[in-house]
Amino acid sequence: MATRDAGAVPGGWQVQRIRIGEVDYPYYYGVDCLDLVLQELAALDADLFVVVTDDTVLELHGQALLPGLRALAGVEVISHPPGEAMKTLPVLAADLERVLAAGATRRSVVVGLGGGVPGNLAGVIAALLFRGVRLVHIPTTTTAAMDSVLSLKQAINSAIGKNHIGTYLPPYAVFTDVALLATLPDRELRSGLCEAAKNCLAIRPEALPRLREVLAGGELSTPAALLWLLDESVRAKSSVTVDDAREQRTGLVLEYGHTVGHAVELADHRRRGNDGVSHGEAIAFGMVVAATIAHRRGWLPAEIVELHEEVVSALGAPLRLPAGLTVDDVMDVVRDDNKRGYLPPCSESIAFVLLRELGRPAGDPGLPLVAVRLAEVREALEVVQSREPVLTGADGEVA
Structure with missing residues (x-):
C-alpha cells in the first residue's frame, strides 16, 4: 500500500x-x-x-x-x-x-x-x-x-x-x-471521527497515543490531523478486509459498537428525525456499552472501560442515552440487529463484537462474534445510564 x-x-x-x-x-x-x-x-x-x-x-x-x-x-x-x-x-x-x-x-x-x-x-x-x-x-x-x-x-x-x-x-x-x-460543523466533524476511534480501540491500539494527542490538541479540522486520521482508517480497515471482501468474517470486528449503536441511532431518529443522535455518536455510545459488557464478564479491566469513556467524551459523543430515550426503546430495536444469522439462533441472545483486550476481539479470530444475552445488554445499558462520569464535567448527553 x-x-x-x-x-x-x-x-x-x-x-x-x-x-x-x-x-x-x-x-x-x-x-x-x-x-x-x-x-x-x-x-x-x-x-x-x-x-x-x-x-x-x-x-x-x-x-x-x-x-x-x-x-x-x-x-x-x-x-x-x-x-x-x-x-x-x-x-x-x-x-x-x-x-x-x-x-x-x-x-x-x-x-x-x-x-x-x-x-x-x-x-x-x-x-x-x-x-x-x-x-x-x-x-x-x-x-x-x-x-x-x-x-x-x-x-x-x-x-x-x-x-x-x-x-x-x-x-x-x-x-x-x-x-x-x-x-x-464541529459536532459533525467529531461524530465522524468516532469510527476512526473505533478502529484504534478494536483493531490498531498502537495508534491510541497519537489519537489521544490529536484529541487533546483540539485541532481536529487541520489538514495534518485529518490526513493522519484518514491514513489510520485506511490501514485499520484494510487489515481486516483484505481477505474478507464481504465483511462477514474477520471484517466483522468493524461492527464494534454497532449492535447497540445502530439501535440507539434508529430509535432516536424515529423519535426526533434529523435532530436525533448521529451515526458516529451512536456508535461511540455503543462502544462504551460493549466495553461495559466485556468488563462485567471479566474480560476487560475497569481502566479500559475508562479509556473508552475518555475517548468518547473527548470526541463530544454521548456517555448516556439521548434525553427522552429509554433502555426499553433501545431493547425494542436491538433484537433486529443485522448480524442475526452468524451464530446459532437463540431468541434470548444476539451477536456482539466484544474485546478481550484492546485490539483483540473475543470469539474465533475468523468470526469475531460472541452471543450476548439480551438480559446482559439491558443490564449494561442500565449500568452505563447510572454510572457517574469518569471525566469531570462529562455529562454525556446529546442535545
Whole structure:
C-alpha cells in the first residue's frame, strides 16, 4: 500500500490502493484538489454523471463541483433532504426511474457526493442500474471518508431496521479533498471521527497515543490531523478486509459498537428525525456499552472501560442515552440487529463484537462474534445510564 508524505502540498494528492478480497480500487486524497478530481472524472468518458447527494451538501459544495462536471458530460442531480429517510425503498424506486428517464446507460457514472447516507443510496443505485454501473465517491464528511467508502457494502434501510436491504459493489474510485471535511460543523466533524476511534480501540491500539494527542490538541479540522486520521482508517480497515471482501468474517470486528449503536441511532431518529443522535455518536455510545459488557464478564479491566469513556467524551459523543430515550426503546430495536444469522439462533441472545483486550476481539479470530444475552445488554445499558462520569464535567448527553 502506498504511503503519504508527511507534508501534503495544497493542490496535490496521494493515492492508495484499497484491497478488499480480490477487489482493489484507488483512493485519492489531498488538500484543495477538486481540479484533480475533475481531471480523473474526465478520463471516465461518461455519457451521464448521476450525482446522488442531499440538499445540505448540494448547497455547500454543488457550485464547486457541478459546473466542472457539466463541462464533461450531462449531469442528473438526485438530491433529498438529509437524513436516514432517503435510505428507503420508495425513495430508491423513484430515483431509479428518474435516472433511467434522464437517459442513463451502461456508460453512465454514479457519483456519491456527501456523507454515508447519500453514499449508500448512490451505491445501491449504481449496483441496480443495468446490473452494475461505475460508482465513484466524493465524501464530504469524516464518517464517509474514514469509514463507509472503505467498504463494498451498499445498503438502504427496511421498515424494521438499518441496512437490511443491499448488496456489494466496489467503487471505481474514491476522491477525498480534506478541505471539504474542514468545513464541517464541529459536532459533525467529531461524530465522524468516532469510527476512526473505533478502529484504534478494536483493531490498531498502537495508534491510541497519537489519537489521544490529536484529541487533546483540539485541532481536529487541520489538514495534518485529518490526513493522519484518514491514513489510520485506511490501514485499520484494510487489515481486516483484505481477505474478507464481504465483511462477514474477520471484517466483522468493524461492527464494534454497532449492535447497540445502530439501535440507539434508529430509535432516536424515529423519535426526533434529523435532530436525533448521529451515526458516529451512536456508535461511540455503543462502544462504551460493549466495553461495559466485556468488563462485567471479566474480560476487560475497569481502566479500559475508562479509556473508552475518555475517548468518547473527548470526541463530544454521548456517555448516556439521548434525553427522552429509554433502555426499553433501545431493547425494542436491538433484537433486529443485522448480524442475526452468524451464530446459532437463540431468541434470548444476539451477536456482539466484544474485546478481550484492546485490539483483540473475543470469539474465533475468523468470526469475531460472541452471543450476548439480551438480559446482559439491558443490564449494561442500565449500568452505563447510572454510572457517574469518569471525566469531570462529562455529562454525556446529546442535545
